[in-house]
Amino acid sequence: MRYLPLTDTDRSAMLDVVGAPSIEALFSDVPESARLPGLIEGLPLHASEMAVERHMQRLSDRNIAAGSAPFFLGAGAYRHHVPSSVDHLIQRGEFLTAYTPYQPEIAQGTLQMLFEFQSQVARLLECEVANASMYDGSTACWEAVVMARRITKRGKSLISAGLHPHYVSTINTMAGFTGDVIDYTAPVLDAAADDEALIASIDDETSCVVVQYPDILGRLPDLAAIAEAAHSKGALLIAVVTEPVALGAIKSPGELGADIVVGEGQSLGVGLQFGGPYLGLFATREKYLRQMPGRLCGQTTDAEGKRGFVLTLSTREQHIRREKATSNICTNSGLCALAFSIHMTLLGEAGLRALAAENHRLACLAADRLGAVPGVELVNTSFFNEFTLKLSGNASAAVKALADRQILAGVSLGRLYPDAPDIGGGLIVAVTETTTLEDIEALAAGLQEVLA
Structure with missing residues (x-):
């Protein structure tokens, strides 16, 4: 007998409460082209375990491995x-099985690791404070945009043509729910980023200017000039770094005047992994600390004067009233953050x-x-x-x-x-x-x- 936890009556009652005519209506925000109308064509309804393994191996053999x-x-x-030591260390049971610290006082190892990770990210990006990571670079980018809106009380975001189109897509998707105005045009094949055109577009309604550094075409925009122009109009500069290794050779965004720096930490410790899980980096100025999404781990001393770690700030909806939360992101990429931190420590x-x-x-x-x-x-x-x-x-x-x-x-x-x-x-x-x-x-x- 199949276990069916919900009856049709249960489903109808829940749909009535949320005001949806059907279960399909709950997926109305997913484009029709991305939804399957039925079963996957050519996929058998059932097969033996060995048959499935052989089939999956044949599909895998069609790929070209990166190495x-x-x-x-x-x-x-x-x-x-x-380095192989990164994978060896993150496979330790106390790290591999650790989850989000709901009882942080007994998760000292996890908290210390996150504290060290934050310190490394803050120094790498040249910002005063960094959080304990986000899901990935694109979602961190959107969180920065909506954070800038809270700070400036403005709803227009100016997006550089050099921002990765997947990040732009994430911003546009989320802005559809908040009503933010997104000003963006695709790049042209030119040797230099069009900083002058971007600066000329900044006005008194601009909340933030989002610039990738280096950009999608590999170019290096003049962050210092863009920051100065943005600040003169009361806007914030959000710098996006998709290749953190670059910061070993070029000046960090925080040093060049960026107010919020976000990025993707995959390059260090994480590997390609078929597109995820990845690691979102997020750092900002100390004066914007309470507007920062996610969580922040801090260092303190206990009643006996010993070094200890605490969950200092958690401005997310699971920890505080939903209407006071800065984000609905409910966790951080803890294991990927650990891999990043170990690789950075080894380097x-x-x-x-x-x-x-x-x-x-x-x-x-x-x-x-x-x-x-x-x-x-x-x-x-x-x-x-x-x-x-x-x-x-x-x-x-x-x-x-x-x-x-x-x-x-x-x-x-x-x-x-x-x-x-x-x-x-x-x-x-x-x-x-x-x-x-x-x-x-x-x-x-x-x-x-x-x-x-």
Whole structure:
């Protein structure tokens, strides 16, 4: 007998309370194109465990593993070498099974780890305070936008053309529920970010200016100039960092005047992992502390004078009255934060700077070599470990053709911006310390072949 916890009468009663005509109506915010009208075509209703394993293995064999081929994918998710000690330590039972500290006084190990993580993030981003992590970079970005609204009492956000389109999509989705005005246009293939146009768009109604650093095309916007312009109009600057390794080589956003700095911490300790779970970074100025979402761990002393850790601030709806909460995010990416913190500890400041230097060195070699291929033009004049190429042919077609040759060439702009055909020839290429000279030569030869 099947266990059915709810009857049709129960469901009807609940739908009446929430005012929905049917269960399907509860999913009205999900686009029709993203909903399945029925069962998945071709998927059997049942199969044996061994048959399922064989089927899944056949599907897996169609993939190209990141470590098995020349790999140049980036655009917000990067392949870096993660020391084996990171995985060894996060697999310890006291870390792997730990959950959100509802009784923080008995979760001293978890709280200390989060305190150290916050300290590392605050120093990396050059901000006075950082929280104990968010879900990922895109949701952290939206939380920064809505935080700026609370601070400035304004509802217009100016989004740089260089912000990752997935982050823009997250902002637009959430703004549909809050009524925020989002001012954004897609980028053009140009060597430099259009800082002057962005600055000229800041007005007295602007709540915040959101700028990715480095941006989606690998360019480095002038954060200091944008911060000055934003502050002159009473707006905040939100800087978004999708590649934290870059901060081992370039100035941190907080140093350049950013009021809120958010980002994706996946590059350090976490790995690619098929798109998640990832790790949202969030830091700000101390004067905005009580408007910061999530939670904050602090250091104190107990009644015997011994060092201890506490959950200092939890401005979320599970801990305080919902109408007083700054966010409905109900946890943090604790295990990913631990992986980030262990990797950062193993590197240290000198190690991070050396890692960043190696990334940039290899990227420069790749840019020079690929830019010399007939039919390929290097767009950037400055970059860290990621740059954009303009191909004579369609970039999406080139990426597919190279994948058939076991080369993961990069991310085509046509994939990221399907409604902007004028940038369809753009290809974003990321180079990290895992890239070899042989990989670069393979990509150069492959591009020359598919563009011929």
